Amino acid sequence: MSTALEDLIFNPPAELASNANAKPEIYEKANADRLGFWDGLAKELVTWFEPYDNVLDDSNPPFFKWFTNGKLNVSYNCVDRHANSHKKDKVAILYESEIGRKVSLTYGQLYIEVNKFANALKEIGVKKGDRVTLYMPMIPEAAIAMLACTRVGAAHSIVFGGFSSEALRDRINDAQANVLITADGNFRRGKPFPLKANVDKALEDTPSIEKVVVVKNAGNEVSFVEGRDVWYHDVMAKAADYCEPEKMDAEDMLFILYTSGTTGKPKGVVHTTGGYLVQTQATMKYVFDIKEDDIYWCTADIGWITGHSYVIYAPLALGATTFMYDGTVDYPEKNRMWDMAERYGVTVFYTAPTAIRTFMKWGAEYPKKHDLSKIRLLGSVGEPINPEAWMWYRENIGSNKAPIMDTWWQTETGAFMITPLPGITPLKPGTATNPFPGIEVDIIDENGNSVEVGYLVIKSPWPSMLRTVYGDDDRYVDQYWKRFGKYYFAGDGAKRDEMGYIWVTGRVDDVLNVSGHRLGTAEIESALIEVKEVAEAAVIGRKHEVKGEAVCAFVILKEGVNNSPELIDKMKKHVATKIGALARPDDIIITADLPKTRSGKIMRRLLRDIAEGRAVGDTTTLADPNVMANLKDKYADTEH
Numbered sequence: 142m143s144t145a146l147e148d149l150i151f152n153p154p155a156e157l158a159s160n161a162n163a164k165p166e167i168y169e170k171a172n173a174d175r176l177g178f179w180d181g182l183a184k185e186l187v188t189w190f191e192p193y194d195n196v197l198d199d200s201n202p203p204f205f206k207w208f209t210n211g212k213l214n215v216s217y218n219c220v221d222r223h224a225n226s227h228k229k230d231k232v233a234i235l236y237e238s239e240i241g242r243k244v245s246l247t248y249g250q251l252y253i254e255v256n257k258f259a260n261a262l263k264e265i266g267v268k269k270g271d272r273v274t275l276y277m278p279m280i281p282e283a284a285i286a287m288l289a290c291t292r293v294g295a296a297h298s299i300v301f302g303g304f305s306s307e308a309l310r311d312r313i314n315d316a317q318a319n320v321l322i323t324a325d326g327n328f329r330r331g332k333p334f335p336l337k338a339n340v341d342k343a344l345e346d347t348p349s350i351e352k353v354v355v356v357k358n359a360g361n362e363v364s365f366v367e368g369r370d371v372w373y374h375d376v377m378a379k380a381a382d383y384c385e386p387e388k389m390d391a392e393d394m395l396f397i398l399y400t401s402g403t404t405g406k407p408k409g410v411v412h413t414t415g416g417y418l419v420q421t422q423a424t425m426k427y428v429f430d431i432k433e434d435d436i437y438w439c440t441a442d443i444g445w446i447t448g449h450s451y452v453i454y455a456p457l458a459l460g461a462t463t464f465m466y467d468g469t470v471d472y473p474e475k476n477r478m479w480d481m482a483e484r485y486g487v488t489v490f491y492t493a494p495t496a497i498r499t500f501m502k503w504g505a506e507y508p509k510k511h512d513l514s515k516i517r518l519l520g521s522v523g524e525p526i527n528p529e530a531w532m533w534y535r536e537n538i539g540s541n542k543a544p545i546m547d548t549w550w551q552t553e554t555g556a557f558m559i560t561p562l563p564g565i566t567p568l569k570p571g572t573a574t575n576p577f578p579g580i581e582v583d584i585i586d587e588n589g590n591s592v593e594v595g596y597l598v599i600k601s602p603w604p605s606m607l608r609t610v611y612g613d614d615d616r617y618v619d620q621y622w623k624r625f626g627k628y629y630f631a632g633d634g635a636k637r638d639e640m641g642y643i644w645v646t647g648r649v650d651d652v653l654n655v656s657g658h659r660l661g662t663a664e665i666e667s668a669l670i671e672v673k674e675v676a677e678a679a680v681i682g683r684k685h686e687v688k689g690e691a692v693c694a695f696v697i698l699k700e701g702v703n704n705s706p707e708l709i710d711k712m713k714k715h716v717a718t719k720i721g722a723l724a725r726p727d728d729i730i731i732t733a734d735l736p737k738t739r740s741g742k743i744m745r746r747l748l749r750d751i752a753e754g755r756a757v758g759d760t761t762t763l764a765d766p767n768v769m770a771n772l773k774d775k776y777a778d779t780e781h
């Protein structure tokens with residue numbers, strides 16, 4: 142009899158278990174005294190300039206404070222304390238670009254770069270409390286810029302380089318940033334991509350920006366605005382090489398990161414300094430089991446939370462070696478990733494299910510060309526990982542031995558929340574297993590009762606939690622705390638199995654997960670409605686073999702407008718211009734009607750049934766039940 146993949150159990154490798162950073166007592170310790178557990182980690186993992194008074198201040202929920210009145214600096218923790226130790230000559234950042242530029246920075250060298258750029262930022266007017274927007278490729282200068290911001294006490298707001306100029310403009314304006322850091326461009330499939338041109342367009346309408354720092358990276362022609370734009374290498378050449386790190390309060394803002402929500406306007410998720418540095422390090426130390434000689438590679442872009450927490454802050458704070466690659470995964474060949482993993486001797490590798498499915502589609506012959514035997518631990522993040530991809534990942538990248546850490550978390554949680562521990566947890570393909578020690582989660586129904594299948598909630602505050610939505614405390618409360626009162630609602634559904642493991646099943650709100658990237662249906666709909674021929678639009682995610690979900694739009698055209706391939710193309714292009722190529726709809730279905738309730742709410746669930754070829758569910762609440770039959774025909778007629 143064959144066993145379903147999701148019922149297989151993989152016990153921790155004995156050698157890993159006996160040397161693991163986390164031993165089984167960790168759960169008992171955290172359960173016995175949750176705040177004491179975090180207190181111990183905060184003392185062990187962070188160098189404080191001044192000690193904190195309280196581990197947690199929960200007097201004004203949901204505005205929680207951690208490590209109150211503690212003083213620290215993140216760049217000091219990520220750089221100075223290692224540069225001043227035996228780690229001075231240890232490599233902090235390893236970097237390779239698509240076209241083969243290589244950089245290796247030791248902690249000692251990184252220290253100098255960060256200090257100089259911090260001084261350069263001060264010189265151009267950045268002060269403690271300011272917001273600085275970064276729109277950068279995955280280059281070492283991006284890491285330096287992030288750390289330099291934290292050194293002078295400015296909050297960074299990183300906008301993913303794949304976002305459009307309009308998306309960039311909106312995020313600059315929301316944060317009221319006074320400085321933008323960018324690059325002339327980067328390379329995609331060997332061709333320069335004009336980042337600075339997007340910047341120039343965005344800055345036509347961003348009155349708060351006073352200065353733009355440009356890193357010379359691609360070497361392409363760029364236009365400079367006199368008095369506003371400066372080259373990174375010019376300001377660095379003049380900068381002094383020591384900058385006193387600001388003493389930041391544990392609750393001072395560390396960064397803003399915009400993420401999609403259920404309305405058209407992205408939310409600026411606010412993270413603060415102390416708790417974030419504690420939980421990112423703790424999770425990295427125990428889940429990725431980081432050791433002195435590890436070469437760690439997380440493939441996320443710094444434009445996403447994974448890039449913040451697990452490419453930069455956690456690995457550097459722990460004094461590890463972090464590898465950054467700026468480029469496409471199949472350039473020049475489909476073995477690019479494995480070629481680099483072998484050349485750099487990568488030991489811990491962290492990526493997303495969508496990437497794994499892509500590699501799977503290309504075939505095992507690409508990783509097989511390379512010696513990946515040093516990889517001892519794997520990670521997965523971004524969406525539920527299907528058991529087939531999990532098995533392929535283990536066999537072909539993990540040499541059939543490396544445990545896979547399926548880490549569930551969000552931009553809002555800042556760090557891992559549900560995850561196995563590599564020396565302790567028996568793994569099953571497709572589940573993130575248990576809450577991290579010191580984290581309390583539950584699965585509940587509409588009424589808040591604990592159930593086996595339902596909504597995933599977090600029951601008590603955690604150190605790296607978001608503190609608010611930038612400039613909008615009400616939205617923070619409404620979005621995350623209103624539905625279940627004292628519990629944080631994550632927006633995901635989940636179920637529990639007989640071992641008590643948690644299986645996250647995906648979003649239950651109007652948020653799509655395309656290739657591990659979050660997109661709001663409302664954002665895409667409002668972009669479509671801007672096309673003058675469009676009367677109404679409803680966007681859903683339909684299952685996609687590689688991307689997880691594909692963007693599928695149902696569109697009603699205005700009276701008298703005829704459908705044409707040019708019009709479909711125009712709509713797709715507009716979404717890409719408005720938000721970014723990642724949001725470009727895969728299918729656009731022109732329809733005369735949309736399924737709506739009598740109160741006018743679009744029933745996206747029914748649209749999903751159509752797009753995924755299922756029998757259409759309950760339609761009794763529809764204002765006009767005939768709509769569904771028409772829509773089904775339309776969908777069948779549309780190419781997708």
Ligand code: WTA
Binds near residue numbers: 447525633646
């Ligand atoms: C999904 C990424 C299942 C989930 C760190 C969550 C996952 C959203 C997993 C957050 C996982 C992330 N298993 N689902 N291991 N990891 N998700 O903010 O729906 O970009 O709410 O943060 O991704 O996406 P975000």
